[in-house]
Amino acid sequence: xxxxxxxxxxxxxxxxxxxxxxxxxxxxxxxxxxxxxxxxxxxxxxxxxxxxxxxxxxxxxxxxxxxxxxxxxxxxxxxxxxxxxxxxxxxxxxxxxxxxxxxxxxxxxxxxxxxxxxxxxxxxxxxxxxxxxxxxxxxxxxxxxxxxxxxxxxxxxxxxxxxxxxxxxxxxxxxxxxxxxxxxxxxxxxxxxxxxxxxxxxxxxxxxxxxxxxxxxxxxxxxxxxxxxxxxxxxxxxxxxxxxxxxxxxxxxxxxxxxxxxxxxxxxxxxxxxxxxxxxxxxxxxxxxxxxxxxxxxxxxxxxxxxxxx
Numbered sequence: 001x002x003x004x005x006x007x008x009x010x011x012x013x014x015x016x017x018x019x020x021x022x023x024x025x026x027x028x029x030x031x032x033x034x035x036x037x038x039x040x041x042x043x044x045x046x047x048x049x050x051x052x053x054x055x056x057x058x059x060x061x062x063x064x065x066x067x068x069x070x071x072x073x074x075x076x077x078x079x080x081x082x083x084x085x086x087x088x089x090x091x092x093x094x095x096x097x098x099x100x101x102x103x104x105x106x107x108x109x110x111x112x113x114x115x116x117x118x119x120x121x122x123x124x125x126x127x128x129x130x131x132x133x134x135x136x137x138x139x140x141x142x143x144x145x146x147x148x149x150x151x152x153x154x155x156x157x158x159x160x161x162x163x164x165x166x167x168x169x170x171x172x173x174x175x176x177x178x179x180x181x182x183x184x185x186x187x188x189x190x191x192x193x194x195x196x197x198x199x200x201x202x203x204x205x206x207x208x209x210x211x212x213x214x215x216x217x218x219x220x221x222x223x224x225x226x227x228x229x230x231x232x233x234x235x236x237x238x239x240x241x242x243x244x245x246x247x248x249x250x251x252x253x254x255x256x257x258x259x260x261x262x263x264x265x266x267x268x269x270x271x272x273x274x275x276x277x278x279x280x281x282x283x284x285x286x287x288x289x290x291x292x293x294x295x296x297x298x299x300x301x302x303x304x305x306x307x308x309x310x
Contacts, residue, residue: 001310002115002116002117002118002119002306002310003118003305003306003309003310004112004115004118004119004120004306005118005119005120005121005129005130005302005306006105006108006109006112006119006121006127006129007105007121007126007127007129007167007170008127008129008132008167008170008171008174009170009174009196009200010129011174012174013174013175013176013200013203013204015305016133016136016171016174016175017146017175018305019133019298019301019302019305020133020136020137020140020146020149020298020301021146022300022301022304022305023133023134023137023294023297023298023300023301023302024137024140024141024146024297025301026296026297026300026301027137027141027294027297030063030296030297030300031063033064033304034064034065035064035065035303035304035307035308036061036064036065036066036067036096036303036307037064037065037066038065038066039065039066039067040065040066040067040095040096041066041067041068041069041094041095041096042057042061042066042067042068042069042095042096042097042098042099042303043069043071043091043094043095043097043098043099044057044058044061044068044069044070044071044099044122045071045073045076045078045098045099045100045101045102046070046071046072046073046101046122047073047074047078047100047101047102047103048073048101048102048103048123050101050122051269052267052268052292052295053101053122053123053130053295054070056292056295056296056299057099057122057299058070059296060296060299060300060303061303063296063300064300064303064304066096069095073101073102078102078107079107084107084110084111085110085111085114087111088111088114088115089114091115091117092114092115092116092117093116095117096117096118096307097117097118097119097120097303097306097307098111098115098117098118098119098120099119099120099122100119100120100121100122101122101123101124102123102124103124103125104124104125104126105121105124105125105126105127107124108121108124118303118306118307118310120299120302120303120306123163124163125163125231126163126166127163127166127167127170128163128164128167128267129167129170129171130295130298130299130302131164131167131267131295132167132168132170132171132172133171133298133299133301133302134291134292134294134295134297134298134299135168135171135225135265135267135291135294136149136171136172136175137294137297137298138263138265138287138290138291138294139152139154139222139223139263139265141290141294142263142287142290143222143223143261143263149175149176149177150175150176150177150204150205150206151176151177151178151205151206152177152178152222152223153177153178153180153220153221153222153223153259154168154172154177154178154179154180154221154222154223154225155179155180155181155182155217155218155221155223155224155225155258156168156179156180156181156182156224156225156226156227157181157182157183157214157217157218157224157225157226157248157250157254158182158183158187158226158227158229158245158248158250158275159183159187159227159228159229159231159241159245160181160182160183160187160188160189160210161183161186161187161188161189161190162227162231163231164225164227164267165181165183165188165189165227166189166190166193168181168225169181169189169193169194169196169197169208170193170196170197170200172206173197173198173200173201173204173206173208174200174204175204175206176201176204176205176206177206178206178207178209179197179201179206179207179208179209180208180209180210180211180217180221181209181210181211181217182210182211182212182213182214182216182217182218182248183212183245183248184212184244184245184247184248185212186244187244187245188210188212189210194208194210214247214248214254215254215257218254218255218257218258219257219258220257220258220259221257221258221259221262222258222259222261222262222263223262223263223264223265224250224254224255224258224262224263224264224265225264225265225266225267226250226264226265226266226270226275226276227266227267227275228269228270228271228274228275229241229242229245229271229274229275230242230271242274245275248275249274249275249276249277250264250275250276250277250280251276251277251279251280252277252279252280252283255280255285262285263285263286263287264276264280264281264283264285264286264287264288265287265288265291266281266286266288266291267291268288268291268292270288
């Protein structure tokens with residue numbers, strides 16, 4: 001049976017470390033491995049708008065020796081024109097893996113249940129696991145290497161109920177970090193995600209904190225992260241969200257509460273003056289462009305891992 005990467009805890013702590021070590025190596029030598037030589041195709045299915053995901057996976061598949069087969073979800077209409085299962089059975093006879101950026105987590109889980117090749121979550125409404133691998137790699141690059149991830153204090157501020165909040169909880173707990181997510185009432189992560197992160201942290205030496213106090217959350221943090229306050233599909237709620245989240249903007253005053261050498265992360269796209277000020281995201285503590293590049297290295301690593309662990 002193939003291995004899939006649908007949510008952050010699909011990798012054990014040891015497996016996450018293995019993937020991150022390979023990602024680090026790909027960052028140093030982009031043509032280190034070519035598991036897709038042939039070339040073998042990887043289907044890249046996009047139901048949602050994309051820039052970094054499409055670019056990084058397309059380049060990554062090519063650099064692994066493969067052919068990136070981009071499928072426009074608006075044309076394919078997966079689950080509308082034909083069922084998820086039927087689409088999967090067409091794809092898995094012709095490609096080495098399927099990467100899907102879609103809406104409900106149930107859709108990608110349905111695909112994985114019938115697929116004979118690895119399925120990778122390139123973003124769903126519930127989780128964004130490839131982004132977290134890139135973020136962990138970025139933290140390691142700027143804060144002492146992969147061996148120094150465990151024990152670091154990672155804080156995410158803003159809409160903690162979204163896919164980034166959930167994935168930070170799971171992914172950082174898996175890495176043995178002390179992860180805090182902060183958002184206002186009504187914008188906090190689901191209880192089941194928090195419980196799962198706490199379960200993981202109990203085995204890795206990490207910890208999990210959920211709070212509505214942004215200042216307390218950032219105090220002493222080694223890493224501060226933010227994300228857009230209006231995720232795809234939430235546009236009709238934009239005014240309410242901007243009002244509710246206003247006190248959770250990452251500005252210079254909030255960053256000043258973090259550790260002196262703290263770094264700032266944002267998965268992008270960013271909206272300056274909303275979830276983060278220009279002074280922060282364009283300032284010396286921001287490493288968002290390294291973070292964006294690291295999507296390439298992390299995703300090449302996870303594809304290689306899945307193809308080799310079947």
